[in-house]
Amino acid sequence: MYNFDFVKPSTVEEAVAALQDDEAQPLSGGQTLIPSMKQRLNAPGTLVSLLGIEALKGISSADGVLTIGGVTNHATVAAEAGAYPALAALAAQIGDPAVRNRGTIGGSLANNDPAACYPAAALASGATIVTNSREIAVDDFFQGMFTTDLEEGEIITSVKFPIPEVASYQKFEQPASRFALTGVFVTKYADGVRVAITGASEEGVFRWAEAEEALTANFSADALAALAVPSNAMITDLHGTAEYRAHLCKVMTGRAVAAAH
Structure with a gap:
């Protein structure tokens, strides 16, 4: 580790002001940032902790939408997001x-790790990412591995999840890290089905459009029988080949549909 300044504002306005420094970086749960700093892969001059901002914590539900504060940790989501059971179950499987108890939903979405769980939940739910300056539709938010639509100094203040009729998240877990080797979140709304896949693609989380169309017409695992995910953009590493991950996309989608029933 190396020397850096640390500030812990108590309001969003104070945090945004502190982040105007070119060498400043926001710190939420720190589950990715701190290890990267220890390895000297990241070297911010100032860490701006968001954990002292009480307004960014907590969960509420109204008018069919579950709203989660940006620095709400995974354990709280698992315990208190009962209005959206599939999301609570996802949070309970993280790490x-x-x-x-340290990682936060806002930190996970902002980091956009290609194997993280929350990006699949947000994308499958058609969520809205709320920041200190605007609201971002989730289909515009994720822009590739570790890349999002967030601008410098912009922080996630909350995430709005429309609650579906039914939903399920199925994760084929990499046992050492507990990240998703491939994870699939399926939701069914009155206007159709959304399927989001994490852990498989070199581009990060993505929607499987063909499965969405088939499942909207027939919400059954049988609807996937003739479908296949191309393997050309899938990840190959020591845990599995691109072809294996492409196969898992279909298998885990079928399991998610069956579990949602």
Whole structure:
């Protein structure tokens, strides 16, 4: 580790002001940032902790929408997001107790790790990402591996999840990291089905449009029988080949549909 300044504002306005420094970086749960700093892959001059901003914590539900504060940790989502059971179940599967009690939903979405769970939930839910300056439709938010539509100094203040009729998240877990080797979040709304896949693609989280169309017409795992995810853009690493991950996309989607029923 190396020397850096640390500030812990108590309001969003104070945090945004502190982030105007070119060397400043926001710190939420720190589950990715701190290890990268220890490895000297990241070297911010100032860490601006968001954990002291009480307005960014908590969960509420109204008019069919679940709203989660940006620095709400995974353990709280698992315990208190009962209005959206599939989302609560997803949060309960993230990492281990230490990670779940430190990591935050806003930090996960802002980092956009290609194997993280929350991006699949947000994308499948048609969520809205609320920042200190605007609201971003989730289909515009994720822009590739570790890349989002967030601008410098912009922070996620909350996330709005429309609650679906039924939903399920199925994760084929990499046992050492507990990240998703491939994870699929399926939601069914009155106007159709959304399918989001994480952990598989070199581009990060993505929607499987062909499965969405088939499942909107027939919400059954049988509707996937003739479909296949191309393997050309899938990840190949020591845990699995591109072809294996492409196969898992279909398998985990079928399991998610069956579980949602």
